[in-house]
Amino acid sequence: MRDSDEFDDFYAESVLRVSGYVYALSGDRAETEDVVQEAYARAWQHWDKLSSHGDPEAWVRTVAYRIRVSQWRRVTARFRAHQRHGVAPDVPELSVDYVAIIAALREIAPSQRRAIVLHHLLGLSVEEVAQETGVAPGTVKAHLSRGRARLATLLAESGAYQGNSQALAREATSHV
Template identity: 50%
Template sequence: MTGAVYALTGNLADAEDAVQEAYARAWARWARIQAGGDPAAWVRVVAQRLAVSSWRKARNRLRAHARHGSPAAAAELGPDHVAMVAALQKLPKDQRRVVVLFHLYDLPAEAVAREVGCSEGAVRTRLYRARQALARDLGEAPEPEPEPGGRRAAR
């Protein structure tokens, strides 16, 4: 099967990918394919269609490249960016998730609470603790401790 698709595509890696994907799709539908007749023919047709589809994608990529040129080079990651990512990775998963949703996706606390599946108060607590940990890791001044009654001291 791979040899036939390789002859069709002229690229061994593409042929292997197409045949592997065709067999994976056949496995997921095996009862229906086996009942329908010749499973080898089904796999062969699917592999060929996948190979042609990959040709089309490659051709479209080449056309887009010819029209628009190379994509702009990605900006170098600065030391601040690297330090922030390292500090975020140290946070517990629940804190990191609310920080990303709140600050990077710019979701309100209510939306973050719905997505995470907790109360708004829990979101605010996680944000507070995450900010404290990030401030320590990044060498910045931590947020002031909340006053009794839920208010924070003035800055």
């Protein structure tokens, strides 16, 4: 059983020294706080063994150092990747229709939304959707039909959809 009082005493006695050590390595106060917090969290997880260790503060310093090095390697790898590949291309603005459709999808039943996304956006057949969702193909067809009808209504009501909501409504009953 972990002794929280013993750990609290250890923490209070050593946190300033460990923080000073990590700050000297990183030069960044926020990073120091994150690294030290993670090191002490790991120490608490292993406190049963660590409390009998000859120098638990040395263990925490070693863990903090390794966390800091690991973070540095990730940052360095991202920097090298950025240098190799350059700045990511600009993402085109989302069309008004796309935003309206996504908003309308959020308003329909989850089972209908899933069926519509799998079938229309990912291009799965009704049978593939049925297999992935674990329902009968007839149920998938019902989800698709009801979902498209509801989408057509929501899009027509919102007025945000620039496409032809009447055509979408016709499409809702003709695809399945």
